Amino acid sequence: MTSAGAESPARRLTARGALTRDRIVRAAAELMHANGVAGTTMDQVVEASGTSKSQLYHYFDDKDALVTAVIRMQTARVMERHEPHLEQLSSLQGLRRWRDAVVRFVDERHGAHGCAIGSLASELADQSEPARILINAAFQNWESYLAAGIRRMQDRGELDARADPAELATGIVAAYQGGYLLSQARRSGRPMALALGFAIRNVEALALPQKRASDAAS
Amino acid sequence: MTSAGAESPARRLTARGALTRDRIVRAAAELMHANGVAGTTMDQVVEASGTSKSQLYHYFDDKDALVTAVIRMQTARVMERHEPHLEQLSSLQGLRRWRDAVVRFVDERHGAHGCAIGSLASELADQSEPARILINAAFQNWESYLAAGIRRMQDRGELDARADPAELATGIVAAYQGGYLLSQARRSGRPMALALGFAIRNVEALALPQKRASDAAS
DNA sequence: CTGAATCCGTACTGGCTGGTCTACTTTGGT
DNA sequence: ACCAAAGTAGACCAGCCAGTACGGATTCAG
Numbered sequence: 001m002t003s004a005g006a007e008s009p010a011r012r013l014t015a016r017g018a019l020t021r022d023r024i025v026r027a028a029a030e031l032m033h034a035n036g037v038a039g040t041t042m043d044q045v046v047e048a049s050g051t052s053k054s055q056l057y058h059y060f061d062d063k064d065a066l067v068t069a070v071i072r073m074q075t076a077r078v079m080e081r082h083e084p085h086l087e088q089l090s091s092l093q094g095l096r097r098w099r100d101a102v103v104r105f106v107d108e109r110h111g112a113h114g115c116a117i118g119s120l121a122s123e124l125a126d127q128s129e130p131a132r133i134l135i136n137a138a139f140q141n142w143e144s145y146l147a148a149g150i151r152r153m154q155d156r157g158e159l160d161a162r163a164d165p166a167e168l169a170t171g172i173v174a175a176y177q178g179g180y181l182l183s184q185a186r187r188s189g190r191p192m193a194l195a196l197g198f199a200i201r202n203v204e205a206l207a208l209p210q211k212r213a214s215d216a217a218s
Numbered sequence: 219m220t221s222a223g224a225e226s227p228a229r230r231l232t233a234r235g236a237l238t239r240d241r242i243v244r245a246a247a248e249l250m251h252a253n254g255v256a257g258t259t260m261d262q263v264v265e266a267s268g269t270s271k272s273q274l275y276h277y278f279d280d281k282d283a284l285v286t287a288v289i290r291m292q293t294a295r296v297m298e299r300h301e302p303h304l305e306q307l308s309s310l311q312g313l314r315r316w317r318d319a320v321v322r323f324v325d326e327r328h329g330a331h332g333c334a335i336g337s338l339a340s341e342l343a344d345q346s347e348p349a350r351i352l353i354n355a356a357f358q359n360w361e362s363y364l365a366a367g368i369r370r371m372q373d374r375g376e377l378d379a380r381a382d383p384a385e386l387a388t389g390i391v392a393a394y395q396g397g398y399l400l401s402q403a404r405r406s407g408r409p410m411a412l413a414l415g416f417a418i419r420n421v422e423a424l425a426l427p428q429k430r431a432s433d434a435a436s
Numbered sequence: 437c438t439g440a441a442t443c444c445g446t447a448c449t450g451g452c453t454g455g456t457c458t459a460c461t462t463t464g465g466t
Numbered sequence: 467a468c469c470a471a472a473g474t475a476g477a478c479c480a481g482c483c484a485g486t487a488c489g490g491a492t493t494c495a496g
Binding site for chain 2: 034035036038039112113114118119121122123125126127132135136139140167168170171173174175176177178179180181182184185186187190191192194195197198199201202205
């Protein structure tokens, strides 16, 4: 992992070819998430994907190119899992629901493997500048979802307009990543629950007293 | 990294031997922090430490044993850097001073390499159970320092007695780790500053109104 | 139908990796 | 002074790794 050249210049891909390529990336993503990028060999990817060496090198120039594809897939996957909760986020209640879903997810697997993006970030950020840029973009994108949701809370008058959505969003994603890491080390979802809880409390602290009755307690 | 056997049964070590051993661990720690554990070869350690293959394998059974020694050294080193601030911690003011020192440290190197413990945690937690246990202990120890400080704030009547020091401590360490990871990806100390700021605000929120004049503003 | 591009399988290689072996030098206790 | 233990050196090896060579099978445009 030094230069990570751009991906193959998007040659013609038949439907069959696209499928094979996808199987490769999927297998690589799984292996790299479980064993790390350096801990995953091209031969393992070949076997896990049920393809062959020549196919692998047909679709990817080298390991760096494969890693790039894996980063893209993983960031997309993680966001896909969060999008349902964040897309329409516009209330503290929604933020808490997201937190609960996250905690449940982490708790179920006792923090195993950590966040797919987070572990890639930790391993690659200082090894490959292109990878770092991609991963940083993923984090920023993630934060932008949260920031947009927080902005909607302000628009709805639930939150103080002086709050800084972008800063709060960064704080929440940081809590998520740190909470995940501690949960991974402790094999317990508890640190994630605490970390996200504290992060969200910073948003709650900026809540405005609601004018009317409307939605109920807690 | 699968079994990580116990370290060599502490044979007799001459002063010269201990020095050599230390040089090896020091070099290994540096390399592994910069390039990852999997990305560091035994030959690199030999060269960087100015020793030889036989010395390496004289002092360590295998790479796992060396990694174990590196974990011990890194956790000790990191704690040494924080101890001056945390040892006597007994006020919000002190907590903020610690945060400032951390942010300065991260900012200076633009988050490069990340937290030594954090990156080891991310790479090893799911690869080696003994390593995971060691790293988890380091986190817990770190948290216990913060918790003790927070408890002292309660004893001094600066903080609400209903606050849970252990939970707050976990939240702060999580914010530190997550903040570091984002800072590493963004090459900026800003995420760390925000993350720690938000974490500490949870402590500040539990501050009690001080009875007398005594210490000044902010 | 045809031929060129895409797709695929497998054997192979040169270099690197963790780890071993044998032999030489230094140290420290008595 | 002696010698066993500790320390040191560097050659060596078997296996693994990323990447290549080359030949054959499918697919698709025209």
